Amino acid sequence: MNLLLIGSGGREHALAWKIAASPLVSKLYVAPGNPGIAEEAECVALDVADHQAVLTFCREHEVDLVVVGPEAPLVAGIADILEAAGVKVFGPSKAAAQLEGSKGFTKDLCARFHIPTGAYKRFSDATAAREYVQAQGAPIVVKADGLAAGKGVTVAMTIEEAIAAVDDCFEGAFGSAGAEVVVEEFLTGEEASFFCLCDGKTALPFGTAQDHKRVGDGDTGPNTGGMGAYSPAPVMDQTVLDRTMREIVEPTMRGMAEMGHPFKGVLFVGLMIDNGAPKLIEFNTRFGDPECQVLMTRLKDDLVVLIQAAVDGQLANVSVRWSEEPALTVVMAAEGYPANPRKGSVISAIDKADALEDVKVFHAGTALKEGSLIANGGRVLTVTATGKTVKQAQTRAYEAVKAIDWPEGFYRSDIGWRAVAREG
Structure with missing residues (x-):
């Protein structure tokens, strides 16, 4: 079958890598993809926000199935457009994608169907939200209602921090995503x-x-x-x-x-x-x-x-089978991430990392410029390894990270610390 995967990040590289290994797939297209994905599939310069252009591509290339990687096209209703035209798509409808697209929708669903979650209140007015924060105290969680690329959530340890987060939302820090705010209970645990x-x-x-x-x-x-x-x-x-x-x-x-x-x-x-x-x-x-x-x-x-x-x-x-070996991935990010990642620095020696035992480097935010691989986003690489234990997977992943030549990149040095501690 012919398959179209939508997206360009580390998630999509991992999906493309796995999909390309299927004997059922005769042709895999990825829109827009990235240089790592290009090793697994044919990358196509489609504007995935233009749903009609995606549908036209599917018709012209006899695409049998579309897999949607990121959330934004789903929340915008791409699955509805494709399904209405008879194209099979893996991903929820626009209405069902509200589970991610609106924090308030999900909280209301939990209340209606008795799903355990933190207590909450929705606000479309900054003054009322501030008063609620003052009354509840801290720690407390402030969330922009809509999609904010993972950056619209503030776990505030002080009232001042929470009020600043409320103000950020209503003053446009997250665009239309912050037009409504959900303030909710701080949950403890793991x-x-x-x-x-x-x-x-x-x-x-x-x-x-x-x-x-x-x-x-x-x-x-x-x-x-x-x-x-x-x-x-x-x-x-x-x-x-x-x-x-x-x-x-x-x-x-x-x-x-x-x-x-x-x-x-x-x-x-x-x-x-x-x-x-x-x-x-x-x-x-x-x-x-x-x-x-x-x-x-x-x-x-x-x-x-x-x-x-x-x-x-x-x-x-159907059922699902998993390798019993744990896997661990370390994100290599560009300097300045998450606030202001600096793009354009050159990355090399990924092949050295990929050649290590049980290691796979997935591209997240990369691009090619004049024959060189460069950083083109905040999270740039996800260096992934498996091992008999989490500790072994961790050791292999960090060995691979150190093999990559990218002085302008940074990473956490403690990924997997909870699981490693459990292993003793």
């Missing part, structure tokens, strides 16, 4: 990421991971899109996983169907686990980045078969 493939009725568990959101070692500094991850997440044992399915995922699937928005695609469940009890932090409606890199590295099955089952409503008839 975070984990849990994924399910969904076909509207069935949710098939699809792995766990633990992300590292803060930019600095020891979980310090501002939140980012993610500085590294590992899979599986030890905190997500079978008991916690069963509770998450029963208390969070299954009510969400039933609720979305009841509301007329059956959920199809990837449901990314961001969790806080406290004494074995899971609470929802947020939903995303696509694979995480960099969690996707560690999931794809561990997945033993043909991803395309699983995607087809989700698209065709057949997930009840």
Whole structure:
């Protein structure tokens, strides 16, 4: 079959790498892709925000299936346009993508269907939001309601910090995403990421991971899109996983169907686990980045078969097999990330890293300029390794990081610290 993958980041490189390995795929296109993805597929210069242009490409190139990587096209309704024209697409409808596109929508869903999450209130007025923060005290969480590229969430440890976050939202720091604000309870515990493939009725568990959101070692500094991850997440044992399915995922699937928005695609469940009890932090409606890199590295099955089952409503008839070896990925970011990443620095010796045992380097924000590979984003590379233990995977990943010649890049040196500590 001919397949089109939409996106250009590390997540999409991992997906392209896995999809290209499927014997079912005769041609893989990626729009717009990146230099790493170009080694796996044909990159095409499509404006993915122009849904009609995407549809025209699909018709002209006899594309059988579209896989949408990032959230923005889903929230904008690309799946609806393609499906209406008879093109199969892996990803939720615009209405179902509200689970990521609107923090308030998700909180209201939780309240309606009794899904455990932090207490919250929605605001479209800055003064009312400030008064609520003052009344609740800190720590407290302030979220821009809409999509803000992973940067619209402030975990405020002081009232002053929370009020500043409220003001940022209403003063336009996140554009239209901050026109409404959700202020919610600060949850304690250990975070984990849990994924399910969904076909509207069935949710098939699809792995766990633990992300590292803060930019600095020891979980310090501002939140980012993610500085590294590992899979599986030890905190997500079978008991916690069963509770998450029963208390969070299954009510969400039933609720979305009841509301007329059956959920199809990837449901990314961001969790806080406290004494074995899971609470929802947020939903995303696509694979995480960099969690996707560690999931794809561990997945033993043909991803395309699983995607087809989700698209065709057949997930009840398939299962998923994972490598028992953990995987760990380290993000190499450009100086200045997340506030103001500096683009244009030259990167070399990736081939040396890729040649190391059980290592794969995924490109996230790279470009080619005059024959040289350059940094072209905030998060630039995700250096991924597997091992018999998390510690071994961590050692291999950092060995690969050090093999890459990129003086202007930086990274956290403690990815996987919780799991390594558990291993003793």
